[in-house]
Amino acid sequence: MTGRDFLLPDLGEGLAEAEIVQWLVRPGDPVALNQPLVEVETAKAAVEIPSPYAGVVAALHCAEGELVPVGTALLTVAAESVADAATGAEEAPPAPVVGRAPVEPAPGEVPRRRPRRAAHTGLVAAAAAAPVQTAGPVLGAERRAPVARVALAPQRPAAPLVPAPNGLPRAKVLAAPPVRKxxxxLGVDLGTVHPTGPNGTIARADVTAAATPVPDPGPPRPAPSGVRPGERLPVRGVARQMALAMxxxxxxxxxxxxxxxxxxxGLLDLLARWRADPPAGQVTAGQAPGGDRPVRxxxxxxxxxxxxxxxxxxxxxxARWLTAADGSNEIEVYPAVNLxxxxxxxxxxxxxxxxxxDRLGLTALAGELASLVExxxxxxxxxxxxxxxxxxxxxxxxxGVDSAAGLVREGEAALVVxxxxxxxxxxxxGEVQVRRVMTVSVSFDHRILHGEAAxxxxxxxxxxxxxPVSLLLHG
Known part of the structure; x- marks a missing residue:
């Protein structure tokens, strides 16, 4: 039986690699067009990738936690079902996707994720019993070890769901990746947590409430950050991208x-007056993108x-500093302020x-900022x-930091701290009073701004x- 490899796509940001966070399918599973296959984390965000084919998962080629370059074969999708394979029915090529479904949920929609599968024991067993072929190198990617592809073994009955501690069957767990982490x-079994979020999702507060001390002393557990003395931590995803940029x-x-x-x-007094008058100090639902609640x-x-x-x-x-191929330089002033x-x-x-x-007023900017930070x-x-x-x-x-001299990112001229x-x-x-003060710092690219301009x-x-009233009067 032949199949088609699904390669890790360029997610549109020019990123070279991604980490496999969680498989949402396993060998033998039927998949439909645009069904989420895998959750990956790039240097920008965690996203779910939909299936470009309809068929049956023949093999997974990457393990969870593995860092793979764009263009790597993630899995193989076979055209025919296991039932067809048993009867010898003629197979048809996997059906391609017409267009590409959006990976990101619509505004206001809570993303649904399938529960984490058990370890890929079926894949390992198939590897021991089935013939193996190796994939050639991926064009445009650095040289990597050959990837083993395992032929699809006969489908076995799906393993029953493991009962929860209360003896009842486990329900599907809906939780965002940060909540799962x-x-x-904290050592909390998500299958035992009562969800209080929208559409039955588990919120951070649910996990925190379910965290209880372990009665058996045993070895010391790591801190919530997961860091132990003497431990080496892999730097990937957002942390790696930020480290390289800095x-x-x-x-x-x-x-x-x-x-x-x-x-x-004066600013704090003005904000306090706005809080006392909600219509004046809040962004309306229409001004808060993707939200139905007022934003302060x-x-x-x-x-x-x-x-x-x-x-x-x-x-x-x-602005930003540009260097041409001939060594000449220019300063490009951006046409818009992307904050x-x-x-x-x-x-x-x-x-x-x-x-x-720069096109947003104070209330619209407050709404965008609240949604973005959340x-x-x-x-x-x-x-x-x-x-x-x-x-x-x-x-x-x-x-609690009074001041800091930050690092200006390349492509920018200033950082306000x-x-x-x-x-x-x-x-x-004329009188000594207790006032509320803060230190504002501006770190700047000295090629673009000199001391006086900064x-x-x-x-x-x-x-x-x-x-603060001057901002309201003059924008």
């Missing part, structure tokens, strides 16, 4: 930083809008992007929203934070 870190920026971009402490008492205007949203407004008067802060927002997630530091942020922390940011930033904002104040808000004694209207850009941001 949290459950593994390494490149540190050695390729000449950088400097300016800082300024700003009195934000936060200090981060206001400061982000101040940064975008300052770029309008200092366009070199929204990157650094977010600490379970997958590492990610920088989702709000495109054309998706990033849950590991659901689409790959397309992880590229194309022209200037970045990072809020280290949420970790926000510190923690503290009480400080300051002279206000200081003026920072001063523009500080002026708006000290007098």
């Amino acid at each position: 949290l459950a593994r870190d 390494e490149h920026s540190a050695f390729q971009v000449p950088q400097a930083t300016v800082q300024r402490t700003v009195d934000v008492t 205007i936060t200090s981060l949203a206001f400061i982000s809008r101040a940064v975008v407004a300052a770029v309008a008067r200092h366009p070199l802060a929204n 990157g927002v650094a977010v600490a997630s379970e997958r590492g530091l990610v920088v989702p992007v709000i495109p054309a942020a 998706a990033a922390r849950a590991g659901r940011t689409p790959p397309a929203r992880m590229r194309g930033s022209t200037i970045t904002v990072s809020n280290v104040g949420v970790f 926000l510190g923690a808000i503290r009480d400080a004694a300051a002279v206000w209207q 200081s003026r850009f920072l001063g523009e941001i500080a002026a708006v934070l000290a007098d």
